[in-house]
Amino acid sequence: MFQRLIRRPEIGPLILLVAEFVIFSAMSPAFLSLSNLSNIMAFTVELGLMALAMTLLMTAGEFDLSIGSVFGFSAVLMWTLFNSAGISLEAAFAITMAVSLFIGWANGYITTLLAIPSFLVTLGMLLVVRGTALYITDGFPQRTWSGGHNWLTDGLAGSFYIGGFRFYSSFALFAFVAVVSGYVLSWTAFGNWLQAVGGNPNAAHARGVNVARTKIALFMLSSALAALAGITSSIRTAASNPNSGTGYELEVIAMVVIGGTVLTGGRGTIVGTVIGVFLLRVMRNGIVFVGVPGLAYNIFIGAIILGMMILRALFARRNGGGA
Amino acid sequence: MTEQLIRMRGVNKFYGAVQALHDVNLDVGNREVVGLLGDNGAGKSTLIKVLSGAVPMSSGEIHVKGRKVAIRSTTDAIAAGIETIYQDSALVPQLSIARNLFLGREPIKGWKFLNRMDQELMEQVTRKLLKRVGIEKNIPPTTAISALSGGERQSVAIARAMYFESNLIILDEPTNNLGVAETQGVLRFVREMRDAGHSCIFIAHNIHHVFQVVDRIIVMRGGRVVADNIDPKTTTVQEVEMIITGESLLAGKAAAH
Numbered sequence: 001m002f003q004r005l006i007r008r009p010e011i012g013p014l015i016l017l018v019a020e021f022v023i024f025s026a027m028s029p030a031f032l033s034l035s036n037l038s039n040i041m042a043f044t045v046e047l048g049l050m051a052l053a054m055t056l057l058m059t060a061g062e063f064d065l066s067i068g069s070v071f072g073f074s075a076v077l078m079w080t081l082f083n084s085a086g087i088s089l090e091a092a093f094a095i096t097m098a099v100s101l102f103i104g105w106a107n108g109y110i111t112t113l114l115a116i117p118s119f120l121v122t123l124g125m126l127l128v129v130r131g132t133a134l135y136i137t138d139g140f141p142q143r144t145w146s147g148g149h150n151w152l153t154d155g156l157a158g159s160f161y162i163g164g165f166r167f168y169s170s171f172a173l174f175a176f177v178a179v180v181s182g183y184v185l186s187w188t189a190f191g192n193w194l195q196a197v198g199g200n201p202n203a204a205h206a207r208g209v210n211v212a213r214t215k216i217a218l219f220m221l222s223s224a225l226a227a228l229a230g231i232t233s234s235i236r237t238a239a240s241n242p243n244s245g246t247g248y249e250l251e252v253i254a255m256v257v258i259g260g261t262v263l264t265g266g267r268g269t270i271v272g273t274v275i276g277v278f279l280l281r282v283m284r285n286g287i288v289f290v291g292v293p294g295l296a297y298n299i300f301i302g303a304i305i306l307g308m309m310i311l312r313a314l315f316a317r318r319n320g321g322g323a
Numbered sequence: 324m325t326e327q328l329i330r331m332r333g334v335n336k337f338y339g340a341v342q343a344l345h346d347v348n349l350d351v352g353n354r355e356v357v358g359l360l361g362d363n364g365a366g367k368s369t370l371i372k373v374l375s376g377a378v379p380m381s382s383g384e385i386h387v388k389g390r391k392v393a394i395r396s397t398t399d400a401i402a403a404g405i406e407t408i409y410q411d412s413a414l415v416p417q418l419s420i421a422r423n424l425f426l427g428r429e430p431i432k433g434w435k436f437l438n439r440m441d442q443e444l445m446e447q448v449t450r451k452l453l454k455r456v457g458i459e460k461n462i463p464p465t466t467a468i469s470a471l472s473g474g475e476r477q478s479v480a481i482a483r484a485m486y487f488e489s490n491l492i493i494l495d496e497p498t499n500n501l502g503v504a505e506t507q508g509v510l511r512f513v514r515e516m517r518d519a520g521h522s523c524i525f526i527a528h529n530i531h532h533v534f535q536v537v538d539r540i541i542v543m544r545g546g547r548v549v550a551d552n553i554d555p556k557t558t559t560v561q562e563v564e565m566i567i568t569g570e571s572l573l574a575g576k577a578a579a580h
Contacts, residue, residue: 188438189429192422199415206413207427208398266417 009260010272012311016304017279024286031289038166040278040285042159042236045174046071046229047248048277051255052174052181053222055273058256059185060218061198061265062111062118066103067226067252069129071245074100074227075234076133079142089152097227103129104223108216118219126249133242142240156228157235170232177225182270194218198265254301255280258308279304326353327389328490328522329374329405334383336369343369345546347383351491356513356523358537358555360530360567366546367526371493374524375407376400387490404490408480408497416469421449423468424483452482456512474505481512485519492516493524498532510536530560542566 024031050067057064074096081092107125111118159168185191196204197211205211226245234240257263258279259272280301288294329351336344344366351357361367372378374385376397385392387403394400400407414423425445432441449464456478468476477497484492494513498506513523513536527533533540533555540553540563550566 184438187440187442189431189440190438192418192426192429192440195418195422196415196426199417200413203413203415204426206397206407208401209427266415 009269009312010275012308013258013260013272013275013279016308017275017282020279020282020286024282024289028286028289031286034164035166036285036289038159038168040281041171042166042168043285044277044281045168045170046233047252047255047281048174048274049177049225049229050222050248050252051273051277052177052270053218053225054252054256055259055261055268055270056181056185056194057215057218057222058253058261058263059198059265059268060194060215061201062215062218063122063253064104064107064219064222064226065119065122065249066107066125066129067222068245068248068250069126069133070100070103070223070226071230071233071248072242073129073133073230075144075230075240075244076137076142076242078231079144079234079240080136083143089150093152093231096231097224100223100227101220104220105216107223108212108219111219112212112215130242130246137242139242141242144234144238144240153235156232168236170236173228173232178270178274185268185270190214195266195268199267251280251301254305258305327351328353328355328387330386330389331374332384332386334370334373334385335381336373336378337381343546344373344380347543347546347548349541349548349551351522351524353522354517354520355539356517356525356537358533358540359524359526359543360533360540360563361543362567365543365567367543368495369546370543371407371495371524371526374400375405375493377407401487401489404488405493406484406487406489406491407493407495408477408484409495414468414476414479417467419465419467420453420462420471420479421445421464423479424449424452424486428487448486449482452486453478456482456485456515472505474501474508477501477505477509478512481509481516485516485521489521491522491524493526495526496528497525498527498529506532530563534560544569 021032030036050071054064054067077099078092078096081087081095082089085092087095103125107118107122110116110121155169156173157168157170159166161167185194193204193209193214196207196209197214201211230245233244255276256268256273257276259269259274259276261268261272283300283304284297287297287300292300327350329349331347331349334344334347334349335342347366347370349370359367359370369378373380374394376394376399379395385394387405392399392403394403394405397407415426418426421442422445425440430441430444432439432444446464453462453464458475458478462471462475468479471479481492494509497509501509510532513525516523525533525537537555540550540555540558541548542550542553542563544567549569553563553566
């Protein structure tokens with residue numbers, strides 16, 4: 001039982017996460033304060049939403065490098081539509097989500113129809129989308145929501161207090177998407193298909209699984225959640241910058257692989273990704289608290305990734321390459 | 324001959340200017356195990372690819388149970404009851420035995436839109452099937468394929484064909500890279516499948532394996548069927564080898580037959 005438990009891919013990052021909490025709270029009592037914990041959660045969910053979709057996509061054997069661009073572009077598009085085109089916030093939101101779904105569909109369609117690696121397709125899309133965001137704004141940040149209540153802004157970025165704890169509604173969204181994606185991956189027939197598609201696409205095809213449609217659906221999910229995350233972030237920070245989200249795709253991929261999802265497809269873990277998301281966000285938050293300059297953040301993230309991968313490789317070798 | 328299951332007529336296949344199949348006719352009866360032999364490049368695998376939907380034929384007709392069918396994809400072939408077990412057995416190594424068995428045809432439990440697999444049923448059926456294909460070891464249905472031996476993987480692929488009641492099971496070099504005990508296992512499955520009412524096309528390099536299980540031997544050479552009614556009970560291995568290499572007069576006789 002213990003042997004089985006320790007072999008699970010999620011156990012390594014979980015130990016690291018616990019270690020982070022122990023070390024940071026020992027070095028700085030303010031780290032465990034309620035306001036800081038709620039802060040961590042608020043920042044976490046925006047990247048977390050993208051990481052959940054990326055987990056499913058990578059399990060199916062594909063990448064999406066365009067999510068950082070979609071993150072920035074969708075917020076810019078929605079607020080530009082709302083500010084300049086004079087349409088309601090709901091309509092601007094609906095149009096933005098439709099555009100993001102189209103971006104995801106294009107990623108998936110080009111990848112599967114022409115058999116071009118998604119790494120290259122989404123790299124191209126990254127530049128196209130980011131370029132579009134810069135072009136329509138002339139590079140200037142957009143005005144966002146200026147106070148007042150709206151069900152959409154409250155629903156995405158609202159918050160309320162439970163005692164001294166500020167609870168962001170976006171965290172509920174993250175928890176919901178995490179539970180749903182975990183369910184889809186492990187319990188549904190679609191989850192079986194996406195694992196098969198990533199593990200052995202020829203076998204999946206030979207069994208009558210529609211490989212292209214499965215992948216396109218996941219690309220669309222990835223784009224849509226990136227848009228949702230970008231919009232949420234723009235409401236929460238009251239800023240919509242065409243450059244926001246730059247480099248997020250790599251941080252998200254790091255969260256996913258640290259959690260135990262394999263880079264080559266076929267196996268993924270939502271629980272691991274949730275741990276990986278917290279691991280990196282807590283690190284970002286904690287090193288500031290203990291007095292490490294924020295600019296040194298990447299050193300620590302890089303070290304975690306390298307350390308995790310080395311440990312995993314050594315472990316795999318000891319277990320004869322399997323599991 | 325018994326009632327006909329598969330009837331291929333005038334099948335041609337061109338790869339560009341190269342003709343891989345010349346006007347091939349092939350019949351398989353109900354409950355019949357047919358051995359398909361030939362040298363490398365004789366057209367065996369092209370013929371099998373056409374029948375299993377992996378490549379489209381250039382011209383010709385395929386009838387299953389007397390009905391003409393259009394086989395354009397592997398899905399079409401599976402729907403027509405033709406199951407092919409390839410050398411690498413087309414399994415997903417990361418997935419469990421049960422998940423592989425039901426891949427593409429997962430049973431759904433509860434509300435349809437929740438798309439929830441009935442894992443209990445899948446594991447229960449898998450356990451029964453594994454016993455039926457002769458895996459004596461008690462392997463849990465949740466074991467990943469990557470943890471199985473070559474013979475065990477072959478058995479899983481065969482179990483899948485049996486469960487979904489395919490009419491015809493094509494075994495493409497099933498005994499390659501297998502140990503003696505595993506080979507005996509595969510040969511035993513072939514006999515059991517025939518007893519259970521399936522037909523089978525058995526392709527192997529090792530003529531001795533073919534001789535042990537088949538009712539009838541078909542030999543191909545240069546993209547043509549050169550003999551299609553060799554009885555393994557009245558013919559020797561040497562005679563068949565001579566037909567394969569084209570050194571025998573029996574070939575002409577059998578083809579004219």
